[in-house]
Amino acid sequence: MQGVAIPITMVAGDSYIHRLNPLPKLFIALGVLILSFATRNPLVLGVVFALGLVFVTAAGIWKSYLRVVGILFPISLTLVVMQSIAPAFPRPWTPITDFGPFTIYQEGIYSGVSMLLRIFSMTTFALVMIMTTHPSDLFTSLQKIGMPYVLNFILTMTLQLIPILQNEFAIVLSAQKSRGMKGSGFGAVLPSMVPVFVGAIERVQQLSISLESRAFGSTGIKTSFRNVTMSLKDYVIMVLGVLATLATTVWVIADKSLDWSRTLIFPPTLSIIIVALAAIGFVAFFILAISYVLRA
Amino acid sequence: MPEEKIVCQNLGHVYPRGKIVALENVNLTICSQEIIGVIGQNGSGKTTLVKHFNGLLKPTSGKVIVEGNDTAKKKVQELAAHVGYVFQNPNHQLFAKTVEHELEFGPTNLGLSREEVEERREKAIEFFGLQDLRLSHPYRISFPLRKLVSMAAVYTMRPAVFILDEPTTGQDNITTRTVYRLIERLREEGSTVICVAHDMILLAEVVDRMIVMRNSHLIADASPREVFSDTELMHSTHITPPQITSIGLRWPGFGEKKVLLSVDEAVTAINSSNPPANS
């Protein structure tokens, strides 16, 4: 029964952020996404990240947030390692020190660290939005600003289908193991995938008949069960949020002095420690994950 | 002398998520050539129990021994040759392009030679009467036949014990009768059959022992006659005995609380105690 589910869902609550209309949250999260890509400055990204953590606290979602971070952080560590030895940066690169067969570059460390912060600043805001918003409310809000009803339905259905298909896959896997199928390898692909796939098609066919039989697809005015309203407060927060992220974005692009790639000097020892810890962290996570999957 | 096939000793199971107790202290011995019904509502623990018989679940306390193997130390794949599990929905099992290929999957997994795989395939086709479907696509044949194919696919593993999950659900009378006959024939071949089922008519007619589950506990392990006569038990598990059993319990003419399992039994009982009607 147990799939390895990624725990990104709404966390029930009644915080100020929970009660906010989905749209301001969505637009602020999008604004932060753009801002995060507009700069590499670790201080700016770090401040945005810290601000995100303030919202995590305000929403009271630390536990669920950390569960996602627990998966995301070790994976992001690969970026630090990879960037340090092969920066995504225009040459020339400034070598700091040798690390085994590799050379660690100044630009690499800078780029790795800022990418890590970038990932965390934008995902923190995205998670605050997702974890405090009922998906139906979000889709209904989007429908109100012009998203087609059918797209709303498809999004909802897809969210529902993921755990269902995970569960179906687990059943099929037990059925085939009961017929002696080895759990892994190429030979296991068809026996474990075909029944899930065929079942999904059958489900969708049956569902479409069932939906049509319940007046789905009627023409004319549609109404919404979910009552999602935008209050003045929501508008104010949305406008201020969007303005703040936009203004910051413009500033970080315009102000060339924020490029610290050559000024923020990492001493050799510190560089080795950063890269080594990142590598160890990632490898440890990888081994843990593999052993978990093998055990399940 | 009946051989012990499955032994559960103080079997308990707690699901890791939410620490839900699904089974508590089940003790049970299942022997060769028994036909057993496992009943109870969904969530009573009956599926959890039978999933321990082929190692799909491992005990969190106690032990399950299958033909001398401790299931905790064996993989499902290794136990597959001892205990066959036919899932309720054949669609969860079938994937191959033809019925023949489907039937070869199990024995091939067991690492048998090509000749042996073919021999087992042929035996299964004959046993389940699938001659006309050899080259049919398993998804293109009717649901009742698909169910037979999924049983045949497990039959090729030659397990000593068959677990049939709801073998007659959604089936019409003809297929149900076929399933009854197949269960009997499996026993004749020396197998043990365990039916997890809600179909009380099936159980009354075919099974010689019923295991009743409720709230993670085994609350009865007795013959269908004893189980169906226990009105308290029937009530507490929300199980309705077959209509003929209710008639037998309600008409005093059959004798004091006579528990009937089939219409034939009822006719015989009346025949022996009443002269033919003269009107």
Next chain:
Amino acid sequence: MEDKKPIIELKDVTFTYASTETPALKGVNLTIYEGEYVALMGLNGAGKTTLQLTFNGVIPNMMMGDFEGTVIVSGMDTDEYPVREMAKVIGLVFDNPEFQLSQMTVAEEIALGLENIGTPPAEMHRIIAESLEIVGLSGFEDRSPFGLSGGQQQRLSIASALAMKPRIVVMDEPTSNVDPIGKEEIFAVAAQLNRERGMTVIMAEHEVEVMAAYADRIIVLHKGEIVLNGTPHEVFTQVDTLKSIGLRVPQATELAYQLDQKRLASYAGKYPVTTEEAVQDLTDKFGKGG
């Protein structure tokens, strides 16, 4: 007999699915009256599901195939109305409870149809509460449909159909995937809709004993044709016909039939169909003692 008003009328309906040769329905003529509880019986593949899909126009409107004849439901010719329009008159519930559900909460599941026909939100809440109450799921509004038991899921599907205020509910083997408690619940809801709300209920079901007790009328399909059509007594009395096509009769009937055949008792072709009737008949014929 009360004045009977036809609500479903089929005239010479024949349907052949695309990609098959033999018709799934062959020249079916059938009238179902308002307020009836009709059971459809037959082997798998006899045409029960196909017949039910013609009632709201899924056949011919959504299924590829060859369709002949006319189906008039509550005065509407299904050929002329889209399925979604028919939803206001007739609701369908299918055999696999999970395959009918798509929403995140029970309330939204029921709201889906209402949103589509433009029901104002305030009224929507009232209808949802009412529908849930009828099927005994009040208080389940915020639960996930996928976390419910099979019986609860089927009752939710019934509630979703009821929200459209239909006059007919059609159920295709609604209990085939649920446990005994779930079965009891579904049969009880169906009976309540019929008895207390005067709705027309049509149910395909293999459980002959249950249908004998609930249905006003039994229709037996075989190879796409209606072979028997009458009250449970009329239909189940035809034991030989039913057996010849592979169907079972209630055990109550089977017992009387066998006693009759063995000349242990004479039923003169009037067999009991329920437990009560069987016990009464045995008492009448053999007294109380052995």
